[in-house]
Amino acid sequence: MASIVRPSLLRQTALAAKPAFRNSALRASAFHTSTRRSAFISPGPQRIEGTVNDPAPVPPPSAAHGSYHWTFERLLAAGLVPLSVAPFAAGSLNPTTDAILCSAVLLHSHIGFQSVIIDYIPQKSHPGLRKLFMWGLNLATLTVGVGLYEFETNDVGVTEAIKKLWKA
Secondary structure (H helix, E strand, O other), X not given: OOOOOOHHHHHHHHHHHOHHHHHHHHHXXXXXXOOXXXXXXXXXXXXXXXXXXXXXXXXXXXOOOOHHHHXXXXXXXXXXXXXXXXHHHHOOOOHHHHHHHHXXXXXXXXXXXXXXXHHHOOOOOOHHHHHHHHHHHHHHHHHHHHHHHHHHHHOOOHHHHHHHHHHO
């Protein structure tokens, strides 16, 4: 009885029963197994450096990377939950809570985009492109920081703007 519900047996039975289904299944499977791929970044040179018996390189110890860095990211992400509620609870006329919220969101976004660049643009094969994206991220973070500062000091502020948009 258990052999009847095997997927391979069901597939064979369905393919044998309806020839029209078999043709569409073959077309669908040919479509799904296509080897044509388009990628933003080329794979780069494929070369092996060293031998199989070489040890993995150990990075130099740094307090800014590793467990302290990970702990800071987690604390920042967890701290955004109460920080997103605090300006609304304290009132929108409190610029300190607005500034802390804007700084935390900006730093959280910068760290997140930096992780994406590190993960998807390899240093070995594309060092120039990685450096370009890192400088672009730093420039974008600086631009957004200046914009948020101007919005906080010369306009209504982020919390009041969100309140106005919510009521609109």
